[in-house]
Amino acid sequence: MTTFREDTIAAIATPIGEGGISVVRLSGSKAIEIADRAFRGRNSLASVATHTAHFGRFVNSHGDLVDDVVSTVFKQPHSYTGEDVVEVSCHGGMYLTKIILAELLDHGARMAEPGEFTKRAFLNGRIDLSQAEAVADLIKARTEAAQITSIQQLEGRLSSEIRILRERLINLVSLIELELDFVEEGLEFVTRSRITDEISVVEDRINSMIDSYGVGKIYREGVKVVLCGRPNVGKSSIFNMLLNSNRAIVTNIPGTTRDTIEESININGVIFTLNDTAGIRESDDTIENEGVLRTKAEIETADILLFIIDLSEGYTKTDSSIIENLAGVRERKLMIIENKCDLINGSYNEMISSGLRTREAIIVSAKTGFGLETLREKLSSLSANGSGLSDKSVIVTNIRHVNSLRDAHMNLEKAKLSLQGGCTGEFVALDLRATCNSLGEIIGEVTSDDILTNIFSKFCIGK
């Protein structure tokens, strides 16, 4: 491990913006000493008990008052990071908070890297790696489902399942390896059928965790919905209808939307990120062409694609050619929305028979609101490819975890093949050890600096 934990780090721990309170956090062996250089309270922070809060003046290096603050001291090891921590709680202005941070840096603290407080908590054994990752997920949670899966992970639900499976495998490996020591005596410490049974049990539980990822990903990241289609078919109107607001500028001029606009809605506890896009057409307008390029980029990364048709014009050649050009769309979840149903009177059957209608379309009118509920229900059902949150099961929400689980699964399969192929215990043990390592990566028992850097760099600063 590197020596980075020898210094004391500081960062603004609260969100960036204006509020009643902001907190600047220090962690490290000199946290209290550094805070004392700027803090003027009744007592020095060095002399106070752990877990106590102290009102005082925060002064700059000229001794001028910067703000009235409350400093709270947490002495090691009973702090978030396991080190000495001081939290300086000041009036929540951005400028002010930055000045306070700057003074603490001047007094010898180093600016914390993203996630460095949590990284120290992990390195000091306060939490394991999957719990550290849960902290970041908890902060980003935007729905009850995301909050519950994150707090369960932070509580250690995933970790404890992983630990149980690792322990079973390690016990099994120990017996197999013990047998190897006594191979000449021909002693059998564990029957081949017991090994197979154990592997099956572990495999089932790994599979069920891998399966939970479909739901888990949606809970954690939400569903990306992209609205696309020709200009002026009413994409922005449908966008606004779903949002129940006037977020996008709507006019009857084709090509009004230039930038891609993104907003989120919550349908039955799942976050749908809606992307309104510029209409697809050939245009001489430089700005608009830039918009169409952005539209194509959005389509590439969509989970669900809403393709909007203007019913009053029917399915045009341009509509067909756009659909043809959307390579790969069939792999995604394409929904066709027939808009402006308020403009047609009785002639709808005719429209259907003339169109390219190969799938069920949803008929709406962004103007009257007709079809909104059907659209919301369809979105919800398209995204819900799991049975929701059960009270007991572990839900895997993190791509890193599911990748490690898949590695574990692959190594288990190898172990099974080795067994079936009549290989010696040595090979089976090797595969099972590899499985243990894959599982160990999830909770950070087996890890590398690269993995850590990658995980914690995605955190916000101050966490």
Add this chain to the structure above:
Amino acid sequence: MTTFREDTIAAIATPIGEGGISVVRLSGSKAIEIADRAFRGRNSLASVATHTAHFGRFVNSHGDLVDDVVSTVFKQPHSYTGEDVVEVSCHGGMYLTKIILAELLDHGARMAEPGEFTKRAFLNGRIDLSQAEAVADLIKARTEAAQITSIQQLEGRLSSEIRILRERLINLVSLIELELDFVEEGLEFVTRSRITDEISVVEDRINSMIDSYGVGKIYREGVKVVLCGRPNVGKSSIFNMLLNSNRAIVTNIPGTTRDTIEESININGVIFTLNDTAGIRESDDTIENEGVLRTKAEIETADILLFIIDLSEGYTKTDSSIIENLAGVRERKLMIIENKCDLINGSYNEMISSGLRTREAIIVSAKTGFGLETLREKLSSLSANGSGLSDKSVIVTNIRHVNSLRDAHMNLEKAKLSLQGGCTGEFVALDLRATCNSLGEIIGEVTSDDILTNIFSKFCIGK
């Protein structure tokens, strides 16, 4: 006073957004009891000492874990509000923080109104009214000058100056009124010349505070700069040049900027809010015409107006007619910027002689950056109508304070007239009492519910 302080209030005290920590704050007689309904720590918060922090689990009404939190208890009267206060510090996610607030509201807290914590601090005598206002200013401060004037006000510098002046006047009034009791004996407790002298001294100090407001307002609110002119003269390019970024989309297509774009820069410690606007012209484009209407609204409220001319086209008729139409511009600070100087070669003198050049224009090239420093210096000098921050003088930054000071000044003038007109002491005393009341409004010794409501409604929630 109303009975509103009988209940316990709660709000998110940290800025809205994602961060490492968010704080939900409770204040009132039941703060500790309410927090204890959701907090599961080693001890109940009711049993702990004031100014101590406690790690624990925050659970919902079903007993499910919501988050791991740290609760800090401040018992009355030694808290921000002077009441029992609990600060629940949780992981800084928006959804999570809202859930924690919602649980506390369910347990009997009431959602705090904007500024209600600080209002309680004022009503409980922890701070005076001008100090309460300083809290809001401190949070909004974006420059060192704003931070220093706010913290000086929070420290009580303005309050103490006001108190000194009030005390002098009250002493004077007491003597005059005492004299009235002994009017038949013909006793004189204070000579007319002493009264005149005292009034002069107070008047001078009130005047100097009123004078400081010009600087104070700039420190507190910054300077609003609006860039305007014909389409395609380079407004957005100059905007970007001042910002040193590509914030506004720049093309060579006239009418690219539709929405008004606003960004801030700091020149010599003063915040300039730059507003890039849509070019002014007659247009058939619905969207663009809406933009021009917004431009006109921005111009109305500008402190400094930058009128951009395209040097390569010279001063056109449209330029002249725009300037003529900008009614009231002459009252503001109009700067003419001659852009695109890179496009003209030697023919500049000619351009000048043919133009409407009635004032000094600043010649720039947004393309090459020529003239940027001159422009920044000119902006800085136009805004600096004071001598900067002196160490000792009180700077008034608040329109409410300066209005009360003006009232005080007016009443002092009346007192002087009464004296000069040979009125009896009764009249002089009346005017001086009115002066005291005006000064008392600043620190809240004389106030009304309306004034309080008005002041605190401008605070953020949670402060």
